[in-house]
Amino acid sequence: ISFVAASWSLRRLSVFPLLPAEITAGESFLAGAEVRGRFPLLPQTWVRVTLSGLPTPIEIDVPVAGPPGRGIASTRVMAPARGYYESLTFVASTGYPFDLARRRTRTTALSEGLLVLPHFEKVASLRVPGSGGALPGLAAISRDSGRAGADLHKIREYTGQEDARRIDWRSSARTRRLMLKEFEREQERRIDIVLDPHAGSDAAFETAVERCAAILDLARRNRYDACLITSVDIAPLMGRAAMRHLAGVRRNADADSAPPDTIQNLMRQTRTGAEWIVISADPARATPIVMV
Numbered sequence: 001i002s003f004v005a006a007s008w009s010l011r012r013l014s015v016f017p018l019l020p021a022e023i024t025a026g027e028s029f030l031a032g033a034e035v036r037g038r039f040p041l042l043p044q045t046w047v048r049v050t051l052s053g054l055p056t057p058i059e060i061d062v063p064v065a066g067p068p069g070r071g072i073a074s075t076r077v078m079a080p081a082r083g084y085y086e087s088l089t090f091v092a093s094t095g096y097p098f099d100l101a102r103r104r105t106r107t108t109a110l111s112e113g114l115l116v117l118p119h120f121e122k123v124a125s126l127r128v129p130g131s132g133g134a135l136p137g138l139a140a141i142s143r144d145s146g147r148a149g150a151d152l153h154k155i156r157e158y159t160g161q162e163d164a165r166r167i168d169w170r171s172s173a174r175t176r177r178l179m180l181k182e183f184e185r186e187q188e189r190r191i192d193i194v195l196d197p198h199a200g201s202d203a204a205f206e207t208a209v210e211r212c213a214a215i216l217d218l219a220r221r222n223r224y225d226a227c228l229i230t231s232v233d234i235a236p237l238m239g240r241a242a243m244r245h246l247a248g249v250r251r252n253a254d255a256d257s258a259p260p261d262t263i264q265n266l267m268r269q270t271r272t273g274a275e276w277i278v279i280s281a282d283p284a285r286a287t288p289i290v291m292v
Helices: 002-011 169-175 184-188 202-222 239-248 262-267
Strands: 014-018 022-024 028-036 044-052 058-065 070-078 083-085 089-094 114-117 125-127 140-142 152-157 179-183 190-195 225-229 275-279
Touching (some): 014 044, 028 058, 083 239, 114 239, 169 179, 202 225, 202 239
Parallel strands (some): 022 114, 190 225, 190 275
Antiparallel strands (some): 014 028, 044 089, 058 070, 083 114, 152 179
């Protein structure tokens, strides 16, 4: 009876994994599942949904009440290393009705994969020292960039993500809303980030990728026009597309075998008039920067 009842219910079972479109490496996220089915012999039963394709499988036990035959559950798990995990599958199993033996559904592939963005530490400013090999054309990129020597562009409403020191209190008092000073330089600033694909180890390359991600995030929060360059075969990327690309970028070779003209070739893709930063695992090829 148990075998027949379990087989009957599994044929009528529908499982819908609930995953975010993208997550950040090293951070926790919610993975869930919705189960719909018919289990007429009991007021409630349990269905285990197992998601595979990540370094560690995710198991979610979903309680399914008998009418309406629907249940949702989630569990918090740690995001794996950055990358695109496209071969994700799931299977459901249940011991319904008497838990004498578990029956499983067929393994089903998810229609979409999971994108894991690189981990990074949020920074408030990025500066290039004025001496000791600082490259020309790049001074300081920070939340204070528009304060000195820049013309006021407009007054706009404060969103909560900008530097509170730029709040215009007179305008705020007049409108009874927090208003922010926006400077002309903030709108015009263009930054090209060049990632050296060569590194002596995976760990060193990951550090370089995380630095790129932190700079892209800083540029987004401060509304800079930031562009990422990683290969002569890939057009420069901007905004969210640049961050997503960092999820899958890989080092090409050991640092010792890096062609001497790699950086020069990448630099040909930088935009005229843009400030540029070279991020490399090799200090000799990298732009000296300070991020705080």
